Amino acid sequence: MTAATVGPQRYQERYPARLEAAVQARRDIALALETWGLHQLVEIAEQIVTELVANAVEHTDAATVGASITRTGGDSARIVVTDTSRVRPAPGTPSPDDEHGRGLLLVDALAHAWGSELVHGGKRVWAELRADGEQ
Numbered sequence: 001m002t003a004a005t006v007g008p009q010r011y012q013e014r015y016p017a018r019l020e021a022a023v024q025a026r027r028d029i030a031l032a033l034e035t036w037g038l039h040q041l042v043e044i045a046e047q048i049v050t051e052l053v054a055n056a057v058e059h060t061d062a063a064t065v066g067a068s069i070t071r072t073g074g075d076s077a078r079i080v081v082t083d084t085s086r087v088r089p090a091p092g093t094p095s096p097d098d099e100h101g102r103g104l105l106l107v108d109a110l111a112h113a114w115g116s117e118l119v120h121g122g123k124r125v126w127a128e129l130r131a132d133g134e135q
Helices: 020-035 039-059 103-110
Strands: 004-007 010-016 064-073 076-083 113-119 122-130
Touching (some): 010 020, 020 039, 020 064, 020 076, 039 064, 039 076, 039 122
Antiparallel strands (some): 004 010, 064 076, 076 122, 113 122
């Protein structure tokens, strides 16, 4: 793994804004959670970070995309994906035949909470994960 440890409970990395970034972020986030003993969050975190990074790559003109995970409690964590776009994401309303447009609906279904905020230089999209499974 090439990502840099930022502290005992936080992990972050920047990736070139290519579709492969979602795969690498997924691996890095999963490894951080495994290292912290939060095995129960790995599958949900993988799905969420994949969607958020893929959205940032596909829907912005950012050169890089950031992804981080922070342990927020004994059985909880927060994923943050950053990019340089000032456009906040919104869940789509795809028809049953649409092949795209369900990513944020999936994030909404899996995360305890999620949202976005504009920051200096772009935006961050975040998702809170809890091992207790409560939504």
